[in-house]
Amino acid sequence: MNKEIDIEQCKNCGAGLSDDFCPKCGNPKILKRIDGSYILSEMVSVLNFDKGIFYTIKELFVRPGKNVHKFIHNDRNRLVKPIIFIIVCSLIYTVVQQLLKFEDGYANTGGFGDSAISTIFVWIQKNYGYSNVLMSIFIAVWIKLFFKKYNYNFFEIIILLCFVMGIGMLIYTTFGILESIIQLKILQIGGIIGFIYTTWAIGQFFDKKKFFNYLKGLIAYLLGMITFYFLAVILGLGIDLISEI
Structure with missing residues (x-):
């Protein structure tokens, strides 16, 4: 047996x-x-240069459109996963900003007094990384509208923005560190460079040969920011109205 x-x-x-x-x-x-x-x-x-965060940063600085396109369509192992990437970038910015105490000026609270709007804007200013994540949702909506002929869905656009806005936060962090060292107000220059980079990366992702794509990327980014702040104001007004009842 x-x-x-x-x-x-x-x-x-x-x-x-x-x-x-x-x-x-x-x-x-x-x-x-x-x-x-x-x-x-x-x-x-996570930190290694070969398919780690440093490798991802280098590739996204040099060829953002090409690398994100390849991540979506061909190879999802070359770069750090986009959600992890933007979380790490947000964490780096938050830690550095809290340590060095540089004023980012991300949201101006002037003119709102002690209202809920002011409270919301203070939170945005103190949580730039997390606010960027939220803002990317609204930017993605506008990008989807402006680039609908390219047939990318909403979540693929979010992936693009996770990478691109993560780099933007690192640029801002770098200028915050430099400002703290040299004691000169240069943080806003970092903001401008980050803004230019984001617009360039979006246009390059869809078609780097078409100038109009860069313009549409710029407008989509601006409209996303405006929508984000507009809804923040509406939310603050709603809270104030409810508290007065």
Whole structure:
């Protein structure tokens, strides 16, 4: 009588294991225990130059349109994942801004007094990174309208903006650091450069040979910002009206 062979199963997908790695999903038979070396290797994998955050920053600075296009259509392993990228960039900006205390001037609260609008604008000013993420939603709507013939869906445009606005935040962070070192008001120059970069990257993504695409990118970006602030004001007015009832 043949003895039944007990085949160990993969803990991830349930496939039979005949080696140290699952033939179906590639999960290891035995996961290595999380320790200091594991944490260090994870940090290195994010920060490494080969397909890490530094590599991503370099590629997005030089060829933003081409690299984002390739990420969407061909290879999603060359660059850091877009959501992780914009979160890391937001975190870098927030930490540096809180440490150096440079005034970003992102939202002017003057003229609103102690209203809810002023409170909202103060939050925007103190949370530039997160505000940028929210703003990208409105910019994406306008880009979708202006570039609808290119047949990119809303979420693909969000991916573009995660990369592009992440670089914009790093530009702003760099000028904030320089301003703190040399004690000269140059942060607004960084804002202008970031704005130019974003417009250039959007136009390059859709078709770098068409000048009109850069103009449409500029208008879409401006309209997205205006829409974001307009809705912030409406929200503040609504809160003030409710509080007075």
